[in-house]
Amino acid sequence: MAVLILFLLISLTYILTIHACPKCGSMDVPYPLSTNNNCGNRNYSVYCNNGTLEFLSAAGFYYQILSINPSAYKLIIRPPAIQKSTCQSSDLALGGLRLDENSPFNISSHNTVMLLNCSETILLSPLNCSSNSLCRQFEEKVEGGSSCRDALCCTYLKDASMTSHRIRVRVGGCTAYTSVVYLKPGDSIDSWHYGIELQWLPPN
Structure with missing residues (x-):
């Protein structure tokens, strides 16, 4: 045997x-x-x-792959760049990250997403938009978020109850976003790992 x-x-x-x-x-x-x-x-x-x-992505935007874990069926892509002068993600014109729902890929539940430069309509959503939200730290301490200061921002952990195929940005909503993978309570901003983790279903 x-x-x-x-x-x-x-x-x-x-x-x-x-x-x-x-x-x-x-x-x-x-x-x-x-x-x-x-x-x-x-x-x-x-x-x-x-x-x-x-x-x-399904919208036609290329995201750099930072790492792959084949045994866990996961990969991590780089969040889109944020334009310094306008606080807009480079995939804003395409509505942010969108995956084909018929593909084997989806967005995992290990992503802490920060929505930046948001309108007040976002307050109707169950997100953390308070002054101590992690997105405030990003804006204040990370160069890539400096252009987004003094605008509303919100943070959320992408969990199983949310769509696993999209991170949405749009004019009139939030115009930029970033994501940190495997964030733990108490992690300092210097230890954040920026990325968007995708997982795939193994082939039959």
């Missing part, structure tokens, strides 16, 4: 290695992620652009 289990493990490792895509720059592209038609599973498409591995 032990020999059979060892054989199956070796076979599985061999199959996954054969179907894995080549590295993109210095980053491994583990199965089932796919950068072309000859490797991976095309339902899990990502893109290698000039040595940078990227995730394409």
